[in-house]
Amino acid sequence: GAVVSQHPSRVICKSGTSVKIECRSLDFQATTMFWYRQFPKQSLMLMATSNEGSKATYEQGVEKDKFLINHASLTLSTLTVTSAHPEDSSFYICSAENQAEKLFFGSGTQLSVL
Amino acid sequence: AQKITQTQPGMFVQEKEAVTLDCTYDTSDQSYGLFWYKQPSSGEMIFLIYQGSYDEQNATEGRYSLNFQKARKSANLVISASQLGDSAMYFCAMREPGGNKLTFGTGTQLKVEL
Numbered sequence: 001g002a003v004v005s006q007h008p009s010r011v012i013c014k015s016g017t018s019v020k021i022e023c024r025s026l027d028f029q030a031t032t033m034f035w036y037r038q039f040p041k042q043s044l045m046l047m048a049t050s051n052e053g054s055k056a057t058y059e060q061g062v063e064k065d066k067f068l069i070n071h072a073s074l075t076l077s078t079l080t081v082t083s084a085h086p087e088d089s090s091f092y093i094c095s096a097e098n099q100a101e102k103l104f105f106g107s108g109t110q111l112s113v114l
Numbered sequence: 115a116q117k118i119t120q121t122q123p124g125m126f127v128q129e130k131e132a133v134t135l136d137c138t139y140d141t142s143d144q145s146y147g148l149f150w151y152k153q154p155s156s157g158e159m160i161f162l163i164y165q166g167s168y169d170e171q172n173a174t175e176g177r178y179s180l181n182f183q184k185a186r187k188s189a190n191l192v193i194s195a196s197q198l199g200d201s202a203m204y205f206c207a208m209r210e211p212g213g214n215k216l217t218f219g220t221g222t223q224l225k226v227e228l
Binding site: 032034041042043044045046049091093095097101103104105106107108110 | 151156157158159160161205213214215216217218219220221223
């Protein structure tokens with residue numbers, strides 16, 4: 001079946017540094033990917049829709065300068081948390097849409113900002 | 115705006131018994147899709163079952179079935195013959211028309227006991 005790889009699975013960083021999370025579709029091309037954020041024991045909240053070759057579409061309340069999304073190829077989208085702070089600590093998970101418009105999720109990234 | 119409500123924060127079931135996880139939704143769209151995902155403690159989102167708003171028959175996938183009652187706007191997940199490995203967080207989600215953006219409920223933590 002279709003696989004979406006997300007890397008890293010866990011990252012710990014110092015406050016003020018930037019962290020990049022990668023989301024790759026391994027066996028299909030994904031023109032659209034989605035980035036979600038999940039706080040402990042809470043639901044997934046959509047942050048942005050990543051479109052290959054164009055700017056991401058951010059949900060209301062999500063700072064686009066804080067969460068930089070790049071979808072430079074049909075198999076890779078990256079989320080960069082810039083100048084991370086402890087309140088950015090969360091579980092980030094991506095999903096990718098194949099040509100049949102089926103969705104596949106990555107395994108998530110646990111970000112801890114010290 | 116779409117809204118998904120899961121009123122059961124936690125559920126217990128004995129092994130081999132069936133369990134129903136509740137989900138109600140609110141939307142003004144005529145065309146929509148309903149999903150159930152399982153999220154084990156490792157974090158990945160595992161697709162379980164899908165029901166389209168125009169599907170006349172309830173969806174089934176192995177031990178999972180979706181009790182779709184359109185007039186009541188409910189889409190309950192039924193897991194038959196529960197197994198210890200079914201212990202996880204379960205999310206109901208709705209897809210809006212024209213895209214693959216998902217709105218998630220708050221989830222139900224299911225624990226299967228011996």
